[in-house]
Amino acid sequence: MFEIKARCASGRVGKWTIGKHAITTPTLAVVVTPNSRIVSIEDIKKIGAQIIITNAYIMKNSEHAEEIEKKGVHKFYGWNGPIYTDSGTFQMYSQGKFEITPEETLEFQKKIGSDIITPLDLFTLPNDSKQIAREKLKETLIRLKSARENVKDQLLCGPVQGGAxxxxxxxxxxxxxxxxxxxxxxxxxxxxxxQYRFSKLVDSILTAKMNLDPSKPVHAFGAGHPMIFSLLAAIGVDFFDSAAYAIFARQGRYLTVNGTRTASELHELPCSCPVCSENSARELVGDASLLAKHNLYATFEEIRTVREAIYDGGLWELVEQRIRSHPALLEAYSTLGKYRKFIETNEPVSPGHAFFYLGKESMQRPIVFRVKDKLKQAEFPKTSETFNWLGIKVPLGLKMVYPFGQSVVPKHRKSGTIKPVEAARQIIAYQYGIKLSRAKKLIKRYTEIELSRNTGRLQRISYKGALLGTFRDSDGYFIPTFMFAKDILKYLKGTYVVHVNKDVEQFVREGKNLFSKFVASADERIRVGDEVFVLGSKNEL
Structure with a gap:
């Protein structure tokens, strides 16, 4: 089971239940092998790993194969958390050996007690012809279907191939x-x-993500360098794995979020992890174990940074900092423009974090395109007094609404005054995508508006003593009362509407939670954090 706990961009903090264990995503599975332990299991856990991943092909062909089958993979590694097993497709490709069948790898993974089993897919090379890629995909799907029929007690991984x-x-x-x-x-x-072909990486992941069931976690197989975590999380990757910490350490390489350094060329250690705090740059040279530990510390520090950015609502700001570390990442970020419509559908209405303008790349964020669309829908007259936000003319009444009222933009000023009643009309028109002329019919001339004494923000609307609704402090959006919601609903024409199954109507009327499986239909324009109108089978609120 995968439960989403927080969102920002297309990134998600999730609780993924794997058997008796639960892990928090985005996270990374540390690659371990039976033949070499460059970092101990105890240290891997101490550094922050919740799950490890190991290779069925390597285990089955190792000198420890019999012991692993006898003890089980958990006892062999001394790991009491979940263990993910890879089939060994990439290793067979890289070594040019094919010594295990699809049936054998499934049975082996089941026998050793893996928590997540991977079928033997066919690895598609970037330079494979389309015909070869198509044939490999066809065979991979056949193998996955067979695996689904055979794997019942463990979780099953579904490889998504297709090459270039x-x-x-x-x-x-x-x-x-x-x-x-x-x-x-x-x-x-x-x-x-x-090959640092990050634009093609973004294409591959987003093309898959757009067509996958959104209720399941997505793993970027083999992605383990911290410099790409924030970008991949922002486009919807929930899970990473890393052998890079060990491979690079054996090559004398030092991982950072800005790229990879050669340890022998370092004068200072730009890190405060225990390894770097207790050793000099010179002491790391030639010590693969110390380098591997540092590499893991750097890796998990970035995983935690990404998760916190999702909780905090500042994932786009983190991405825009990280992409400046390499031209190929900057180029990959520009690739997101091709997918902005899809990415916008996952973008919360307001992330709980101010919009920080960090450069021209900030203009590519989904919220900027959403703002333009919503302003167009409301049909504000050209005579409306406006202010400038990133080159966009915004009606003055929206100056306290996200993102306009929660922005840090150089030379951004919101001057001028507007009557509270007119501001309330503009907010409702913008929020629900209705024409301003209709919002004027909803908010009548003598409507009473209560303002905050400290900030001057709109707080409540009443008419003839009856409360019509309140404004959210966090983003300035409007929350109508039940009675006023009925009036707004007349102007919506099906927008921002959710229909529930008849079986749960009474429960919803009692104020109980509505789970997605009981939703009969919903307007495609609804976004995370929107105020919506829940209707029964007779179209009643």
Whole structure:
């Protein structure tokens, strides 16, 4: 089960229940192998890992195979949390060996007690022809269907392949969703990351994400460098895995969120983890174990930073800081423009964090495009007094509404005054996408407006002593009373409306929670955090 606890951009903090265990996402599975322990299991846990991932192909072909089968994978590694097993597809591709069948790897993973099982998919190379990629995808889907029939007691990973062909990526995502695995893993992306082809990486992940069941976590298979975590989380990746911490350490390389450094070239250690606090740059040279520990500390520090940015509502700001560390990341960020309509659907109405303008890249955020669309829908007259927000003319009545009232933008000034009644009309028109002329019929001339003594913000609206609604302090949006909601509903024409199944109507009327599976239909324009109108089978509020 995967429960979403917080959102920002397309990023999600989730609670993923795996058997008896629950982990918080976004997170990273640390790659461990039976033949080499560069960092102890105790240290891996201490540094912050909630889950580890190991390779079925390597285990089955190792000198410890018999011991692993006898003890089980948890006892062998001494790990009491969830363990994810990879089938070994990438290793067989990289080594040019094919010594295990799809059936054998499934049975082996089940026998050793893996918590998440991966079927043996066919790894699609970036330079594979479309015909080869299509054939590999077809076989991968056959294998996944068979795995779904055979894996009942553990969770099943669904690899999403397709190579460099986005139409095949789309088909893969749709077909894999139908098979209904427990986690989706976008595969075939390691070569893209090795070659710094981050734009193609974004294409591959977003094409898959747009066509996958949104209720399941998404794993970017092989993504383990902290410099890409924030960008991938912002486009909807929930899960990463890393062998990079060990591979790079053996090569004498030092991980940072801004890229990879050669340890022997460092004069200072730009990190305050225990390894870097207790050792000099010179002492790290040639010590793969110390480097690997540092690399894990740096990796999990960024994982926690990304999660906090989602909780805090500042994920886009974090992304815009990180993409400046490499030109290929900056280029990848510009690729998001192709997918802005999809990304906007996942963007909360207000993230709980002020809009910080950090440069021209900030103009590409989904909220900027949403603002333009909502202003157009409201049909504000050209005679309305406005202020300038990022080059957009915004009616003065919206100056306290997110993002306008919660922005930090250089040379951004909101001058001028407006009558409270007119401001209330503009907010309702903007919020619900109705024409300003209709909002004037809802908010009559002699409506009473209560303002905050400290900030001057609109707080409550009443008419002839009856409360019509209040304004949210966090973002300036309007919350109508039940009676006034009926009046607003007359002007909506089906927008911002949710219809519930007849079986749960009474429960909803009693104020109980409405779960998504009991929703009969919903307006596609509804976004996370919107005030909506819940209707019964007879279209009554």
């Amino acid at each position: 062909f986005m139409d095949l990526r789309k088909k893969a995502a749709l077909e894999v969703s139908k098979i209904n695995p427990d986690v989706f893993a976008v595969g075939g992306i390691v070569p893209l990351m090795e």
